[in-house]
Amino acid sequence: MRGSSGAKVPAWSKGHPEATGKANRMSDLKQTALHDLHVELGAKMVPFAGYSMPVQYPLGVMKEHLHTRAAAGLFDVSHMGQVVVRAKSGSYDDAALAMESLVPVDVLGLGEMRQRYAMFTDPNGGILDDLMLANLGDHLFVVVNAGCKDDDIALMKEALSDRCGIEVLDDRALLALQGPKAEAALARFQPSVADMKFMDVAKDVDIDGITVTLSRSGYTGEDGYEISVANDDAVALARKLLALEEVEPIGLGARDSLRLEGGLCLYGHDIDTTTTPVEAALNWAIQKVRRNDGERAGGFPGAGVILQQLADGAPRKRVGLLPEGRAPMREGVAIFDAAEGGNEVGTVTSGGFGPTVGGPVAMGYVTAEHAKVDTPLWGEVRGKRLPLTVTKMPFVAANFKR
Amino acid sequence: MKFTEEHEWLRVEGDEVVVGITTHAAEQLGDVVFVELPEEGTVVSKDDEVVVIESVKAASDILAPIDGEITEVNSALTDNPSMVNDDPQGEAWFFKLKFTDASQMDDFMDEATYQKFIG
Numbered sequence: 001m002r003g004s005s006g007a008k009v010p011a012w013s014k015g016h017p018e019a020t021g022k023a024n025r026m027s028d029l030k031q032t033a034l035h036d037l038h039v040e041l042g043a044k045m046v047p048f049a050g051y052s053m054p055v056q057y058p059l060g061v062m063k064e065h066l067h068t069r070a071a072a073g074l075f076d077v078s079h080m081g082q083v084v085v086r087a088k089s090g091s092y093d094d095a096a097l098a099m100e101s102l103v104p105v106d107v108l109g110l111g112e113m114r115q116r117y118a119m120f121t122d123p124n125g126g127i128l129d130d131l132m133l134a135n136l137g138d139h140l141f142v143v144v145n146a147g148c149k150d151d152d153i154a155l156m157k158e159a160l161s162d163r164c165g166i167e168v169l170d171d172r173a174l175l176a177l178q179g180p181k182a183e184a185a186l187a188r189f190q191p192s193v194a195d196m197k198f199m200d201v202a203k204d205v206d207i208d209g210i211t212v213t214l215s216r217s218g219y220t221g222e223d224g225y226e227i228s229v230a231n232d233d234a235v236a237l238a239r240k241l242l243a244l245e246e247v248e249p250i251g252l253g254a255r256d257s258l259r260l261e262g263g264l265c266l267y268g269h270d271i272d273t274t275t276t277p278v279e280a281a282l283n284w285a286i287q288k289v290r291r292n293d294g295e296r297a298g299g300f301p302g303a304g305v306i307l308q309q310l311a312d313g314a315p316r317k318r319v320g321l322l323p324e325g326r327a328p329m330r331e332g333v334a335i336f337d338a339a340e341g342g343n344e345v346g347t348v349t350s351g352g353f354g355p356t357v358g359g360p361v362a363m364g365y366v367t368a369e370h371a372k373v374d375t376p377l378w379g380e381v382r383g384k385r386l387p388l389t390v391t392k393m394p395f396v397a398a399n400f401k402r
Numbered sequence: 403m404k405f406t407e408e409h410e411w412l413r414v415e416g417d418e419v420v421v422g423i424t425t426h427a428a429e430q431l432g433d434v435v436f437v438e439l440p441e442e443g444t445v446v447s448k449d450d451e452v453v454v455i456e457s458v459k460a461a462s463d464i465l466a467p468i469d470g471e472i473t474e475v476n477s478a479l480t481d482n483p484s485m486v487n488d489d490p491q492g493e494a495w496f497f498k499l500k501f502t503d504a505s506q507m508d509d510f511m512d513e514a515t516y517q518k519f520i521g
Contacts, residue, residue, distance in 0.1 A: 001408050001409050001410060001423050001455070001462050001463065001464050002462060002463060002465065003460060003461075056432070060432060060433055061432055061433055061458040061459070062432075062433035326480075326483075327436050327438065327454075327456070328436055328456050328461075330461070353433075353456070353458055355458075360435075360436075382454065
């Protein structure tokens, strides 16, 4: 048995360039505050974005995935960057307006203690990273991807430093508690978290003696919370949560299949500098106020391209792809408009087995004329064209507390 | 039972050899979600890619350990790929191969040597 020739491996597996490129010796890798706990729990640790991270625990990827959809899973996402952007004036509005020069999103209109999805764009309309923005009253709280965080911080410092202070919170961990029983689990320690709605944020919340800032959000398609906690308290908080019957630790492997079933983009795979937000079907993240005829239309990098595509449509679009058989269609699989001959009309950017769907699921880019739901297409796997159908995402209904 | 460096086990039954993957290989693969078997009657050469296995992590191939003809495949695996994780060295055999040159079997490891090989 050996690795299949030409088969791309997932981002978190050992052979992937992202896993080995930056730091391929374990000794060069950074560790999160929970590293020793992962090892103690029996995690298989792999290099990911310069960090040593748990790809799976003894439960295994499949059961970890299903457990998260049925109960609650605890994820260490401390490798992501947590950044405070605070206007020198001390006003949230000034920080928000400054940030609007980097993202095509309504930051000024974000309610106090509310969070919103955003993306940094480049002058060509490409995506430099996707991120979360939260209005914490007198400042913006920003969470960015691990693999992009050095560039993101440099970008914010360069673009915003005249008006804002940029503070990187290296001393904080980030835990995600996800799943239908996440609320019940966390509410045992702090009943008020049950009152939070999807994308609400709360700060200085006491969780059994530990002070945290948390949001009702996540990246699995499930209800849940993302919890920012001081590194010094992170292990104690994780142990409290893991001691609950409904909570299991979940690794990057299941995180990937959960977000894929949830139709959510993985930066560096489904979105990057070669994809615009409109091509990526992220139009919903660009509020009217930043679009043509909006009060603060444009004013972000790549606005010309992005606003034109919003008005006229993009030449290609990210869509859900449901393979008909059992064969997974992974990143890089070419998509055709016919079982034989025909034209290549797209590429899979993320794909694999969806444990909750019970079969293969994928997403990728296809030309606009083939992007309509129910369009029959074919993916070429090991030289064979296998049928698939353009499908609405998410593949598993989202379970948010709106 | 004999073992290959590619983590396959081989069990000789008359003039046929039954081929599967080792417990160690199944553990490394993780949850198996897809198995594609060859057609019965296919004539293969040593190191031909005969079976595709996909786990939640990646795709792998099983190579023909020796020259021969595929006489039977375990089609239960197609409908129930998780058998590979549940019983890799028992129920989850992949195919039977009628060999043409029995001396090719001499190259493989016995169980003790294989255990040392995977360390």
